[in-house]
Amino acid sequence: MASAGSKTRTSPWQAWGISRSPWVYHLATGTCNNCDIELLDCLTPRYDLERFGIKLVGSPRHADVLMVTGMMNRKCLPRFIAVCRQVPKPYIIVALGACGANKGIFHDSYNTVGPVERVVREIMKEDTIVVNVPGCPPKPEAIILGVVKGLKLLQERRR
Amino acid sequence: MRYVLELVIYPGFIFATAVGLLTSWFERKVSALVQWRKGPPVLQPLYDLVKLAGKETLVSERANSAGFLLAPFLGFAGAIVASLILWNANLGRSFLGDSIVLLYLLVLPALAVILGGLASGNPIAILGATRELKLVLAYEVPLVLAVIVAILKADSLLLHRLGNTITIGSLSGVLAFFVALLAVQVKLGFAPFDIAEAETELIAGPYIEYSGPPLAVFKLTHAMLLFILPLFLVTLFLGGIDFRGLGWLWGILKYLGVVLAIVLIKNTNPRLRIDQAIRFFWRYGLGLALLALVLAIIGDQVGLRWL
Numbered sequence: 001m002a003s004a005g006s007k008t009r010t011s012p013w014q015a016w017g018i019s020r021s022p023w024v025y026h027l028a029t030g031t032c033n034n035c036d037i038e039l040l041d042c043l044t045p046r047y048d049l050e051r052f053g054i055k056l057v058g059s060p061r062h063a064d065v066l067m068v069t070g071m072m073n074r075k076c077l078p079r080f081i082a083v084c085r086q087v088p089k090p091y092i093i094v095a096l097g098a099c100g101a102n103k104g105i106f107h108d109s110y111n112t113v114g115p116v117e118r119v120v121r122e123i124m125k126e127d128t129i130v131v132n133v134p135g136c137p138p139k140p141e142a143i144i145l146g147v148v149k150g151l152k153l154l155q156e157r158r159r
Numbered sequence: 160m161r162y163v164l165e166l167v168i169y170p171g172f173i174f175a176t177a178v179g180l181l182t183s184w185f186e187r188k189v190s191a192l193v194q195w196r197k198g199p200p201v202l203q204p205l206y207d208l209v210k211l212a213g214k215e216t217l218v219s220e221r222a223n224s225a226g227f228l229l230a231p232f233l234g235f236a237g238a239i240v241a242s243l244i245l246w247n248a249n250l251g252r253s254f255l256g257d258s259i260v261l262l263y264l265l266v267l268p269a270l271a272v273i274l275g276g277l278a279s280g281n282p283i284a285i286l287g288a289t290r291e292l293k294l295v296l297a298y299e300v301p302l303v304l305a306v307i308v309a310i311l312k313a314d315s316l317l318l319h320r321l322g323n324t325i326t327i328g329s330l331s332g333v334l335a336f337f338v339a340l341l342a343v344q345v346k347l348g349f350a351p352f353d354i355a356e357a358e359t360e361l362i363a364g365p366y367i368e369y370s371g372p373p374l375a376v377f378k379l380t381h382a383m384l385l386f387i388l389p390l391f392l393v394t395l396f397l398g399g400i401d402f403r404g405l406g407w408l409w410g411i412l413k414y415l416g417v418v419l420a421i422v423l424i425k426n427t428n429p430r431l432r433i434d435q436a437i438r439f440f441w442r443y444g445l446g447l448a449l450l451a452l453v454l455a456i457i458g459d460q461v462g463l464r465w466l
Binding site for chain 1: 191197198199203207214216368369
């Protein structure tokens with residue numbers, strides 16, 4: 001576990017490689033399935049994300065982009081943390097949909113531990129890049145834009 | 160020194176990697192076109208490898224780390240030596256029994272996948288590894304029988320001599336080529352025989368615990384197999400690649416044709432269950448291969464070249 005405040009180091013060629021072939025692992029933490037369907041839409045011939053080397057993988061160990069959908073309920077929190085630990089660094093997290101970005105309609109719910117970014121920053125105490133893509137559900141274009149912005153951040157963070 | 164250069168640069172590692180990655184792109188592009196998509200850029204397989212090389216290597220607590228990390232290199236070594244032998248045979252440099260050595264070397268990548276899966280300590284990976292093991296038992300006998308047909312037709316164990324004979328010009332050759340094509344489909348782990356790494360049920364099968372550089376080595380081995388196995392079929396059944404004059408162009412066309420057939424079979428067939436696959440190979444695969452062998456022997460004894 002990375003200690004609080006430590007910066008993850010990413011060398012330029014690592015960031016370049018990831019931006020050229022980001023493999024996506026899809027993690028649902030209590031969703032209504034709408035964002036998941038939009039995410040699958042991205043892989044259809046109309047949007048064809050394989051043009052950019054984006055591929056949906058089944059194992060978090062192969063992933064570079066953790067696509068998190070849903071409002072992160074209490075039962076899902078330990079699972080989310082376990083999956084994050086299994087993703088080889090460097091990687092980015094994309095919080096998909098209104099729920100992932102800011103709890104959405106579950107704002108005052110007793111059962112949610114808050115948006116993905118808060119969980120990563122305050123509970124896991126890590127500085128992994130988190131991109132919020134709002135929308136209920138976000139359009140495939142917005143999802144692509146979110147991934148692109150996350151990868152740009154990763155490349156800018158090279159030190 | 161010459162052998163080291165051959166192993167590392169020309170017919171060995173770098174050459175096989177380059178051709179394998181290009182073929183890997185060809186496979187993905189054709190798949191994309193079949194699905195009415197645009198498909199990835201030419202260098203995409205290379206980007207994938209560079210990316211994987213830069214990732215962290217994670218070893219699970221339950222894994223046997225030595226076996227887990229060494230297994231990819233076993234298959235990799237087998238693939239390099241196989242590509243060296245095969246290309247040299249096409250260039251006319253062959254040694255006695257190299258076809259048999261090649262058959263043994265081509266089992267190594269499958270063996271590496273099995274070992275890696277079993278060493279990773281993940282139940283799903285172990286399930287995938289046992290499926291791979293069953294598939295090896297299923298396709299290996301028909302494949303060897305098909306190779307024996309080619310050997311009978313060429314009347315020689317030398318790969319070079321095998322490469323000069325167009326086995327597919329006879330009835331038994333067509334049957335044997337068909338069986339060998341399906342066996343190659345399994346060796347490459349493509350649908351309908353992608354049972355071991357079945358994405359929708361076993362996630363990634365034996366590869367599930369692999370991350371970073373070891374996964375890159377597995378991907379690289381697979382890309383090299385995509386170069387070796389179609390070339391193996393071309394050498395054995397379609398008359399090999401002739402480097403005199405414009406023969407190499409015709410050779411490349413034959414190679415691309417075989418790859419195209421493999422990719423189209425991959426894209427137009429649903430995945431079989433493991434028991435269906437084994438039944439298929441032991442009943443129809445073995446039956447066809449035996450029929451081809453009997454026809455070839457009869458043709459050899461009676462003197463009918465077309466049989």
